[in-house]
Amino acid sequence: MSDFLKKTSVAMAMSSAILSAGAQAHFLLVYTPKVMLEKPAEIPLKLVFGHPMENGHTMDMEQPEQFFVKFKDKQIDLLNTLKPVTWKGAHNDAKAYETSYKVKRNGDYIFVAVPAPYYEKGEDIYIQQITKSYVNKGAMPTGWNEPLGLATEIVPLNKPYQNYVGGTFTGKLLSDGKPAAGIECEIEYINTKVDLKGNAFGKENLGDVPGSAVVSITDDNGMFTFGIPKAGTWGFACLGSGPVSEHKGKELSQDAVLWIDATELK
Amino acid sequence: MQNLIQKLIALTAVILTAASAYAHTPLCSCYDNGDGTVLCEGGFSDGSSASGVKILVMDASGNTILEGAMSEDSEFEFDKPQGDYKVVFDAGPGHEVEIDGSDIVE
DSSP states (O other): OHHHHHHHHHHHHHHHHHHHHHHTTOEEEEEOSOOEESSOEEEEEEEEEEOTTTTOOOBOOOOOSEEEEEETTEEEEOGGGOEEEEEEOSSOEEEEEEEEEEEOSSEEEEEEEEOOOEEETTTTEEEEEEEEEEEEETTOOSSTTSOOOOSEEEEESSOTTOEETTSEEEEEEEETTEEOOSOEEEEEEOOSOEETTTTEEOSSOSSOOOSSOEEEEOOTTSEEEEEOOSSEEEEEEETTOSSOOEETTEEEEEEEEEEEEEEOOO | OHHHHHHHHHHHHHHHHHHHTOSSOEEEEEEEOSSSEEEEEEEETTSOOOTTOEEEEEETTSOEEEEEEOOTTSEEEEEOOSSSEEEEEEOSTTOEEEEEGGGOOO
């Protein structure tokens, strides 16, 4: 019996290893170009499901399940403001979404997208990336380091909108509000220019694509740290950390995604 | 020479204040509500409240038109003055934020 259990767990470990190797590099973007605002502004927001480091294939999105912004203790539903758009990836066109939001008062604005599970044919699994992006107005911090109570989420321990090249970023991964240990988090940046008017990624990459996925494994407290080597919009995708593991009879990888901004300190 | 001494004293005061009490900076933003009133909100860079902090509204010649304090919610609302004006968020020496009326828009 114990032998059977061992074999089963080895088989399960192997299959999950294979799955996560195949699942690498999907990132849901909740993108806006300027994340630290001094004055009130109407900011554009783009929801695109792609492979930002490779600037590779862009995937079709269905109508997201949720899209909202958390500001102080208010949660403002933005789902009905989303408009479907055709996003021009470097290699293909895909369905994506856009909206805009008027930022006025000082504080932290946390944009959250819960997409519909995406069926990844190549792996015969569903992927659902619960994604957070941050914007600050007026330099006033109002809760960027607080969890939102999502199924799974990365809680930042450095301001997500203000990171510097050569510095580090630390995040704490939660699943159902509890630290999630031993989870692989993939790390990428948007390795091309984003054309906001044209709803397109550039054809050219900004830099080299690393030879294998850049990853960090969460420790016993669900924490990971990453040294930021280059300015840009960096994303962290912690794979399969969410509590839901099945969708329509197939495996679901419910991931936590967080975007941060890094600049050179001149 | 006297001018230089004054500058040095002022500078020393700034350094002392900054080094002693505050590891945070004051923050203040104002908005034209579009209905003849202006709303200001304040705070500190560590997220703490500006409740009770003094706020001044001055005319173009630097005369104080209005003096008040930030509310419990770190806000201060006032009738928009005729002509040029500025708002001073006064959280103590070295901790003032001055906002020109022309920068206060809807």
